[in-house]
Amino acid sequence: MKILLTILLLHSLALTSMQSDKQKWLNLAANVDLVLVVKVKDVGPTPGFWSGYLSAAQRVRFKVVKVLKGNLNAGEVEVEYYLVKNDDLVDNVLPRLSPEIFERGNQLVLFLKADRKRKLTSFAADQNRGTAPADADILKALSP
Secondary structure (H helix, E strand, O other): HHHHHHHHHHHHHHHHHHHHHHHHHHHHHOOEEEEEEEEEEEEEEOOOOOOOOOOOOEEEEEEEEEEEEEEOOOOEEEEEEEOOOOOOOEEEOOOOEEOOOOOOEEEEEEEEEEEEOOOOOOEEEEEOOEEEOOOHHHHHOOOO
C-alpha cells in the first residue's frame, strides 16, 4: 500500500510539473514579440570573462526554421546572451555559452523581444530565460 501511494504521489508531482511548465512557456510567449523555432548556425567568440562589474556577452546566429508568433521577414536572427556564472545556458567552468546547448545544428525555441536600437535581425534574449530546447513538450504547448 505504501508503494502504491508513493507511486501515485510521484505521478501527481510529475503531472503538476508538466502543467506548470506548459503554463510557464505560454506565459513567456504572451510577453514577447517573437517565438521562433531555430537551428544554431554559429556561436561568436567569448569575451573571456563572466559578467560582473562589466557585462560580458556572447552572440549566437540562428537559422529560422519556423515562426510561432510574430512577424519576421528574415531567414536568420542574432541573439546576444549575457555570460552569468551558474546560469542554465552557460558552461560550468569557462566563461562561455554551453557548448552542449549551443552546438551547431541544435534546434531551440527562442522567446524574443525586438531590440529596436539594432538591426532588425538582432534581438536580446530576456535575461537568458528566453531560450529552450525545441522538444516535443514545448512545441506542443505552443501549438494553437
